[in-house]
Amino acid sequence: MSCHDAAPGVVVEAGTLTIGLVGNPNAGKSTLFNTLSGARQAVMNAPGTTVELQTGTWKRGGRRLALVDLPGTYSLTPRSPDEQVAADYVAGRGELGRPDVAVVVLDGSALARSLYLLAQVHETGTPVVAAVTMLDVAAARSVTPDLDALATAAQVPVVALDPRTGSGVEALGVAVERLLETTRCPAGCACAQADRHAHGGCRCATATAAPVAMSDEERFAWTERVLAAAVPTPPAVPVRSTSDRIDRVLLHPWLGVPVFLAVMWAVFELTTVVATPLVDAVGGFFGGPLASGLRAVVPGPAWVEGLLVDGVLSGVGTVLSFVPLLALVFVAIGMLEDSGYLARAAFVADRALRSIGLDGRAMVPLVIGFGCNVPAMVATRTMPDARRRLLTGLLIPLTSCPARLTVYVLVAGTFFPRSAGTVVFGLYVLSGLLVILGGLVLRSTAFRDLRQTRPLVLALPAYHVPRLRPLLLSTWTRVAAFVRGAGGIIAGTLVVVWVLSAIPVTGGHPVGEVPVHDSVYGRVADGIAPVLAPAGLDDWRLASALTTGFVAKEVVVGALAQSFSLDPADVGAASADGALGDQLRATLDVTSGGHATAAALAFLVFVLAYTPCLATVAEQRRVFGGRWAFGAVAVQLTFAWLLAVAVFQTGRLLA
Template sequence: MSIGANSPTLLQVSKRKDVLSAKACCQDSSGNGAGTEAPVIALVGAPNSGKSTLFNALTGARVTMGNWPGTTVSVSRGVWRTTVEGRTCDCDDCHCAEPSEDRPLEMTLIDLPGAYSLDPVSPDEALTRELLVDGPADERPDVTVVVADAAHLSRSLYIVAQLRERAVKVVVALSMLDVARHHGIDVDTFALAAELGCPVVALDPRRRQGIDNLTRVVHEVLGAPDATPRTLAHLPSPELAPLDADLVREDERFGFIENAVAAGTRDSGQARASWSDKVDRWVTAPVIGPLIFMAVMWCVFQVTTVVAAPMQDFLDGLFTGPVSDGVTSLLERAGLADGWVHGLLVDGLVSGVGMLLTFAPLMALMFLLLALLEDSGYMARAAVVTDRMMRALGLPGRAFLPLVVGFGCNVPAISATRILPQERQRILTALLVPFTSCTARLTVYVMLGSVFFGKWAGTVVFAMYVTSILMVVVCGLALRKTLWRTMGAEPLVLDLPPYQLPTARLTAAVTWVRLKGFLQTASGIIVATVCAVWLLQSLPTNTHEKFGEVPVEDSAYGVAAKAVTPVFAPAGFDQWQTTSALVVGFVAKEAVISSWAQTYAVDEPEEGEDAGKLGQRITADFEKSSGGHTLPAVLAFMVFLLGYTPCVATLAAQKREIGLRWTIFGVAMQLAVAWLSAVAVFQVGRLFW
């Protein structure tokens, strides 16, 4: 379930009754009886410390995303399924005097936003502090697991020092131990735990090493008495001013961290030059770095379009052939071969949704390649590469992170703007995110690229993503020079994770979660859109025509599309079949393809056209509307598709984050930029093609 804005409290939402089969009198080793509420475990830590990787390793695909109650900050929530040691019981009415076998226990795992400390500088960090220390005691997590980077231990322990000053049950999970050893750092977890006053567990979540130890320690901490706050060695005097008192606390915390690091680590004398650092000299260089980034992304799109093409052709033939024929055969047996039922099922759902599902292999391959880049550590370098460009827009380097997310989906990207400290930075970034080309648009790019550009399809798709970046930069500079001339940006501070060989398990899990989201969209909003389009195509505008038997050109759908079409004449695609797809695209960009499939499925082909080839029908319309300048018109259409409003879900996310007034401003800006860009592309392109 998603946690909505009016959801109950943390414990009411997250805790559930234990499903262990023993009687209520029996106690497990953690002190939780059968019938008690499941414990809540919070994961905290600095960005790039391995926190999200550990979360994925513990929960698998059992993850939901949602806004925390009373906030607009999204968090991940999952189920951590573990086992607890056998139980014993002295009661007379059950037979459990002997230890029983290990039994399952489900814990709720909350992945809180990344934070270096409990001193918030952005809304998501403020949520982390509120849930851990400021909220009511009965609404706080039962155990807080702090993921600490062993290679940068001092930096990771500051939040531990702050938590240890409060009655919080803390477990430190040490990650990046292999990187620490490479730097000549050996960590003694027992000595470190003794100095910190809390358990310390060494693990490698990418390879699932140390997970069992973490599970055991968390169970032990759950059953332990309430934590005793650490007493400061030098308490601030009541006479001190608040600022001076804070300085005393800071000195005490840094001294505590220094002692812990000194006791828990030693220099092995075997430090080696990191090959990650050597590679980064090129990958993050001011000139070579951006060129490498562009080359990597070109390879991604080229591989995606080339490898996925045969699988798309197979699925296309499956839906237009056996599936359509099978549904038609079943309807004939039921006596429904003609009429609105046949139109809805065959011309609507099978043609529309089926055409969209042919892009599932392409989406899977794209998500797989991006997951490999993320798991390898390369995507963090992209933030460094684009830092200079972000600062020119008046945005901090980490504004690149929401924009990168936008190339997957604009909705979570807009939510991710909460990591930015200033309100004006969040507004500007949320206005620019819709210009990042999401994967929903990718399906249309690939289809048009394959139909019109053949072997150059991958390069054309890559060019659309370059155009997307140019739109972000140009619009960002325009807004910076007009609305926010005085806005500055702080330097980028980012821990770069080491380059690592991607793991098959983690990469597959991330790919499946993203592909599942795409398929859920296809089965949800796309089905509703297909049904709405079919209904409009079945409604006659003349009284002498019957419902479901009207030519699509004379239907309510066709008439409405014709009213909008003249606006696109300067861009070279003023055919109602083409512009109607853009109108449907306001709901979701995937619906552009499904609406085309529906329109051409129910519309009678003109003489000389092949009714079974969607690409041929689209080609004929572009050639007719452009006066023979087909390729410039197609490119103009793709540019307009890139620039105008992504989907209604993006509008809802913008309204939630930046308000209705800025959302309306954003829609107007997107339409203006999209139309002007499309007209420019066609008018210039027709001079050469």
């Protein structure tokens, strides 16, 4: 983006030359982006859309080039918001401007598919460099493209590239710099088009030929002509590659599904069993030694200590406790992506998800949602376009994450001691049914444009052994984006919650040393409690716990213990014989008019259906924007209330 201001939100310094990366899905474009930019990356949404872009910096000697990784697309004839963003950017339409050079990544093992996109990019008049990847896969299939002939026929610079190893990156840099030198205007402002912008009183000169628009027939003819020059003697008999042989098992009608379920189970285990000790360790460090040390050195009144320890430190600790979980999940997704299996998983799960307007690629974020909703939101980037990404993001909060499990165990153990396991299992089944129901409702209302969902057509990449360095860089970028985007919101809100619970509304209590019910927070809970009366939950302590649960479900049980003025040691006694269970049973018996079991079920259903946690809302807002995030919160709260009321009233009548 030179000779004009960058679009809002795009991290590009004034006067910095911009390189746009364009290519088919699974051609190696994003891997190339990671290789060129290293850790110098940021995630953004294209202005006015929910289409996610990555921006980065490519250091070439003393020069810093801005990189924009565009959504994967097969053509510049847009059929989705993602493809529209790519097409507009390459052509110089819209707020993003136009790249100074477009690097078009061509899949050497499927040149015909890639050349059509190259022809369209070339037509826009943007200077082009073609980077041919997957040459090892092409060689395994007995295909050896002649890159010199390809460059001559296509009339663009062509370089061989392996973005996974970095081979060819230097040659790509040289080709890009040569193009930039031929498009430098007399005033020292680099521009890609002669008539693009006036800068400093001069109009930029360029060596790029004016774009020539072609019809579809002409474009296909051009593609065939260039392909014939690059691959004059294709193999007479297609060669069965190693990937083809593996796919005979992984895409088999009977074997593919069990393998897919085993992989998804492993991802689920990663987000629960493996990550839990790490999350607990981080949380324990902030809540234990660090909190104790801070209390020992903080001077002044008790409210200062409470603000710093229970407010600020607790908020920071909550954010950072997500980091190990997110890192593990992102490593798992990166391995599935880089290995090539993610595309196969989408293919296997496609038919089951088409009924709700999605395709198989939604299965990964939905499965991750049962481990944690926060990384599941980020995992929606594997979806093919912004609309399906958004629909998946709206359904993820209905997947029951492990944080809710502590509440399930407490209530089920108290009210259904002989069948607690069955009740908990039923809640997970209900979670899956709510995802389907929610998908059907959204598909018939706000997402009617997804009604005609066709079977998934996807180019399957060759299998690869994931590379450690790009995998770790990608994980670092995604975790850092979460901490920057959602961390401040989570920590800030937790501080606000502490402040509300520290301010007394009655006399005799100093700030920071007030019973919950006598604080502003308690009075807010008092005001909310009557709303829960139709569900048999009209008690300030229940309302307080559910309100606190909006911040994080992990604290619901602790909030109940605190509101009942129990010792923290009693929180662990989440069973029919525990002190907390006894208090809860007695309270629900009063609020429900003697129908405590029905009220307990309503409480469980409400916990399942309403907003999972503040971290999820913050990530939802970062990925999809505030309008969708806060609208989703309102819908979820309304739906959870209606469902809880229906469960209680039905249970009361059947009792």
